[in-house]
Amino acid sequence: MHVHRYERLWIWLGSATMIVFFVVLAGMSVAEGINPPSHIQTIDPSKVGSTPPFDHPGLRRLPDGSYEAYYVGRIFSWSPAQLTIPRGATVTFYATSTDVVHGFAINGTDVNIEVVPGWVSSMSHTFDHPGDYLIICNQYCGAGHSSMSAHIVVQ
Numbered sequence: 001m002h003v004h005r006y007e008r009l010w011i012w013l014g015s016a017t018m019i020v021f022f023v024v025l026a027g028m029s030v031a032e033g034i035n036p037p038s039h040i041q042t043i044d045p046s047k048v049g050s051t052p053p054f055d056h057p058g059l060r061r062l063p064d065g066s067y068e069a070y071y072v073g074r075i076f077s078w079s080p081a082q083l084t085i086p087r088g089a090t091v092t093f094y095a096t097s098t099d100v101v102h103g104f105a106i107n108g109t110d111v112n113i114e115v116v117p118g119w120v121s122s123m124s125h126t127f128d129h130p131g132d133y134l135i136i137c138n139q140y141c142g143a144g145h146s147s148m149s150a151h152i153v154v155q
Contacts, residue, residue, distance in 0.1 A: 076144030
């Protein structure tokens with residue numbers, strides 16, 4: 001079988017490009033210390049409603065003055081629907097899902113986590129400015145996806 005020299009050239013260029021991309025990706029992941037998450041918390045999605053602290057989602061104040069917020073995503077809502085947080089508070093968000101993959105994003109902040117059934121995702125943020133922060137699902141989860149939201153009021 002005869003392969004035209006231009007086809008052979010394009011095959012080599014495409015293969016070389018893929019190899020370069022892979023080497024750069026692998027090199028940067030080592031250089032930047034990018035690793036898959038470890039020590040992931042897991043939860044049985046069918047028992048979220050009876051597993052503390054997700055059986056009573058909401059805000060909890062810790063002795064050091066910081067807060068923990070527990071959220072449960074269900075088609076098509078977040079529980080709790082609204083939280084009130086004092087200005088300057090550092091909040092660690094813990095979120096899980098009972099059904100499908102959801103996205104947990106707080107507008108105006110850097111909080112953006114993927115919420116997967118069976119896993120507990122977490123991220124912290126300090127709320128320095130008062131206001132009403134909208135929480136949206138940014139991972140398509142079905143026909144009612146656009147109405148899946150909640151609010152955080154910072155006073």
